[in-house]
Amino acid sequence: MAHWRAVSLPGPKLPREFYTHPSVVTVARRLLGQLLVVPTRSGRVSGIIVETEAYRGPEDRASHAWGGRRTLRTETMYARGGTAYVYFVYGMYFQFNVVTGAADVPHAVLVRALEPVEGLALMRRRRGGGTLRGLTSGPGKLCVALGIDRRFDRADLLGDRIWIEARPPVPARAIAAGPRVGIDYAEMWADRPWRFWLRDSPFVSGPRAGVTRAGGGRSGGGPT
DSSP states (O other), rough: OOOTTTSSSSBBBHHHHHHHHHHHHHHHTTTTTOOEEEEEETTEEEEEEEEEEEEETTTTTSSGGGGGGGTGGGGGGSSSSSSSEEEEEETTEEEEEEEESSTOEEEEEEEEEEEEEOOOHHHHHHHHOOOOTTTSHHHHHHHHHTTOOOGTTBTTTSSSEEEOOOOOOOGGGGEEEEEOOOOGGGGGGGTTEEEEEEETTTTOOOOOOEEETTSSSEEEOOOO
């Protein structure tokens, strides 16, 4: 059917120019509705991206690259757009990010939640069971379900290990925006409405209250 929610498998990979757009905030919005894919020996595991957060280093205090910080972990953020940035947090979880923009500009989008599409049985085994709604409704959960770990760090998203397939763009009316999760330390950057999600998706990870429409205007409306 001719609808942005329709999934026809497989689809074309997002091109390099999608990722090298100079605005990480724009890329974070445009990633909604696209399909994240990880191939396995037993078939594809995938999900529609339903929630993202933009991080705009070096000026963004919530970014790992704030102030131009470059470490073994953050060096991936300085790669060219279309590179996977995967890191370990809380001593428990991996989180998957999409590097955007030009090389040496540390912009990245955290993928916070997916709607499961392919490989549901494998996702459930990896997650130890649970409901469909809970399989990938958080950045740590989705990495477990899709088998994403540090081995995927610096992977080319136009390669054959992990990629994002193009789907029709999501209309602005279907997108909500609000502050990013868990960054109270970021001072003036904490309130930037750089978290985006599909307004009606039951697979979104966390809070929906006090949000704005991605195209402007107020509306009503977690972690790993």
